[in-house]
Amino acid sequence: MNCFRKLSLTDFELLPHSEKDDSMTSTKDIVTWTEDPAHFAKPGRRDFLRVGVCGVLGLTLGDFFRLEARAEQKFYESKEGKAKGVIQIVLPGGMAHQESWDPKPEAPLEYRGPFGVAKTNVRGVVLNENFANVAKIADKMTIIRSIAGKEADHGRASYAMFTGYRKSPAIEHPAIGAVVSHELGSKQNLPPYVAVPNATEYAGTGYLGSQFGPFGIGSDPGRSGYQVKDLMLPAGVDDYRFYKRQRIRETVDEHFRKIASKAEALGAMDKFYERAYAMISSPAAREAFDITKESDATKSKYGNNEAGMRFLLARRLIEAGVRFTTVSFGGWDHHAGIENAMRRQAPTLDQALAGLISDLDERGMLDSTLVLVTSEFGRTPKINATAGRDHFPRVYSAAMAGGGLQRGLVYGSSNSTASEPEENPVRIEDVLTTVYQQIGINADKELMAPGARPIEIIDGGEVIKELVS
Structure with missing residues (x-):
């Protein structure tokens, strides 16, 4: 039969190292769980001290181990970053670097494109x-x-673009926006991390709690009928009824908070409820959207x-106090007909991006707002048989602005056919590490x-010092 006896503080005392050896043979009442009383195991001195500390401080052993693991983590001196907010513009599909930021006008036609x-x-x-x-x-x-880069698959390359890690079945890493949410928190009754119009697959929280995930607005500001439904009170519910419901929920939460097994999940739910209540009840927060x-x-x-209004909303959110906004504008997977596709799609991105950066600068916000424009990879150097370009991670480009970065700078280069890095090769880990530094987060x-396992935000990333002003 199962046997277990609850210990009290009278069962033991903390002894100096010199008074007891590791066998602790005189301690007969401190036991570990076993199926058979005959197999009770006597603890060593380390176990004895742990139990003593837990008893005195009112901790469970799980609490103790978590604290012990945290104590072994590195110490970090935080300092305020030059950027107060980040706008991450993601171009899913893989925009061709040759048709955007890295043209090759001297290359043969099949390489330089149309x-x-x-x-x-x-x-x-x-x-x-x-x-x-x-x-x-x-x-x-x-x-x-x-x-x-190394990944030519959309999913794996997108994972690296958001997290700075290669995708692994062992663990899911948090996206940069979730880390910013976790480390810096919210301001002005607004969520710290917003996805416009919705969160993409790899923009989530990974091993961080779900309360650090992006607030997806669930509606496209570039389309008619745009409305952030989660900011609207339900039909028939006025402000007073909404307040009463909030009070009732808090009463119910207080009851379930006393049940240990529910505490962690309830804590995450509370974060969502608190954030939602603050947003719905705040005219300034609603106005930001x-x-x-x-x-x-x-x-x-x-x-x-679509591009213009998404970028405009991102500026409004950062201006109101959102820490990190991810804007998605996809459709760049041009395996065929790249000329027509770019003529159709690029002008809207061109106008929206130029408008965003100019607007931020005119409002005095550019130095405190970092804009990052990335695709998951580039496109093949040579135009293919269907007049398109295929996936190509070996070298590609990114555009950035503001947030304390150097202005008017082109960093690094590819070779004459845009097929290899030629000068100053960097990795996406380095780009993200630089962004983290500018917003005041140490990427290491x-x-x-889970399992009290410490993991670096970015493993091995380096700040690109030439980018920082």
């Missing part, structure tokens, strides 16, 4: 002609042309379309994963 170049306002720097508006504000930007407050002139600057800090 487009010419646009001269920028930075001496000696050109972009693909698809980004003529961005070219006019290149002096406000930072472009990296030498990112070296309302793009009708913007003038027609501002909307025209961004472009009154260890966070606690």
Whole structure:
């Protein structure tokens, strides 16, 4: 039969190391769980001290082990970052670096593709002609042309783009937005991490608690009928009834909080409820999501379309106090017909991005807002038989702006056919580590994963020092 006797403080005392050896033979009442009383095991001195500390402090052994693991973590001195917010613009599908940030006008036609170049306002720097508006504000930007990746699969490459890790069946890592949420928390009754219009598959919390996940608005600001439904009171529920429901929920929560097995899940739920209540009850928070407050002139600057309105909403959210906004604008997987596809899609991105960066700068927000524009990989150097380009992680580009980064800088280069990094190769881990530094987070800090296992936010990433002003 199962046997277990609950210990009390009168059963033992903490003894100095010199008074007891590891056998602790005189301690007969401290036991470990076993199926048979005859097999009770006598603990060693380390176990004895653990139990003593737990008893005195009112801790479970699980609590003790978690504290012990945390005590072994590295110490980190936090310092305020130059960036107060981040706008991560994700271009799912893999936008061709040749048709955007790294044109090769001197390469043979089958490599350079069907487009010419646009001269920028930075001496000696050109972009693909698809980004003529961005070219006019290149002096406000930072472009990296030498990112070296390893993953050619959309899912695995996207995972690396969001987390800085290669995908593993052993553990799921948190996206950068979730880490920012975990480390910096919320401001102004707003969620710290928002996804526009919705969270993508790999933009989640990984091993962090679900309360650090993105708030997906569930509606596209670039389409008619845009409305953030979670910010609206249900039909027939006025402010007073909403308040009463909140009080009732708190009473019920207090009852279940006394049940230990429910405590952790309830804590996560409470975070969601508290955040939702704060947002719904705050006019300023609701207004942050309302793009009708913007003038027609501002909307025209961004472009009154999906890309433009998503980017405009991102600016409003950062301005209101959101820490991290992920904006998705997909459709860049051009295995065939890349010329027509880029002529159709690139102009909206070009206008929206130029509008965003110019607007941030005019409002005095660019130095405190870091903009990061990435795809999961680039495209093959040579145009294929169907007039497109295929997946290519070996070298690709990213565009950045603000947040204390150097302005008007092109960092790194690919070779003459955009097939290999040539100067200053970097990895996506390095790009994310640089972003973390600019917002005030040490990327080598260890966070606690399940099983009290400390894991670095980014493993081996290095700050790209030349990017930092």
